[in-house]
Amino acid sequence: MSSRAARIALALTYGIANHALFAVAIAAMIAGLYSGLTTGFGRLEGFAALAANAALVLQFPLLHSFLLSRAGRGVLLRLAPRAFAADLATTSFALFGSLQVLATFALWSPSSVVLYAAEGAWWWLSTVAFGASWALLVVALANAGLELQTGSLGWWSVLRGKRPQFRDSPTHGLFRRCRQPAYLAFALTLWTGPTLTLDRLALALVWTAYCALAPLHKEARYLARYGERCELYRRRTPYLLPRLKA
Numbered sequence: 001m002s003s004r005a006a007r008i009a010l011a012l013t014y015g016i017a018n019h020a021l022f023a024v025a026i027a028a029m030i031a032g033l034y035s036g037l038t039t040g041f042g043r044l045e046g047f048a049a050l051a052a053n054a055a056l057v058l059q060f061p062l063l064h065s066f067l068l069s070r071a072g073r074g075v076l077l078r079l080a081p082r083a084f085a086a087d088l089a090t091t092s093f094a095l096f097g098s099l100q101v102l103a104t105f106a107l108w109s110p111s112s113v114v115l116y117a118a119e120g121a122w123w124w125l126s127t128v129a130f131g132a133s134w135a136l137l138v139v140a141l142a143n144a145g146l147e148l149q150t151g152s153l154g155w156w157s158v159l160r161g162k163r164p165q166f167r168d169s170p171t172h173g174l175f176r177r178c179r180q181p182a183y184l185a186f187a188l189t190l191w192t193g194p195t196l197t198l199d200r201l202a203l204a205l206v207w208t209a210y211c212a213l214a215p216l217h218k219e220a221r222y223l224a225r226y227g228e229r230c231e232l233y234r235r236r237t238p239y240l241l242p243r244l245k246a
Helices: 003-034 046-067 070-076 089-106 120-144 152-160 181-191 198-226 228-236
Strands: 114-117 195-197
Touching: 003 089, 003 120, 003 152, 003 181, 046 070, 046 089, 046 198, 070 089, 089 152, 120 181, 181 198, 195 198, 198 228
Parallel strands: none
Antiparallel strands: 114 195
């Protein structure tokens, strides 16, 4: 096999694996949140279930943040052949993130402690709110650059034999209303939906805290990279709660 054919095969393998896993992970998350985390396949009980679920809740924010650090990037560079590891880093990051999300919702051991189950008009309202929060998340990710957020930037660049080209720091679309619309929308998906269980409440509390705190590290990186231009954007744009007027 020629080097060009090997590169194309590698890129397509990563691309197919990345997007297939991404789709399965998102489907598992939607089903899990909508049902109040009652769809997990975990069968642990008592303290074992509590410990395992706590580990699932914490592994996403902790490992996700670690992989965004310098040490974490070193790990990502070991997840692909050396010649293409740097170019495939965004795809490797997305793959790892999808595995984390899938593990959380697939391995969850449900407690079945229901705190609230919407009925009638409230069921319709909560279902619409759940769908709207996901639609908002898609728009926010599109504004930020879907090719980066979904991991396609890496494998597609390798497929074409070019280096990945990263977008500038986004300031358009939803980013005109607040600096972290994707994190806001992600948090909303945790709290909307017709069924609130003790499980979902615990997950929502921890992951919402992550959505509120994690962007501070991200903004520090952007400030170091873009300097005064980033600082001006920070001054005129709210952090997480959006400005309703343009």
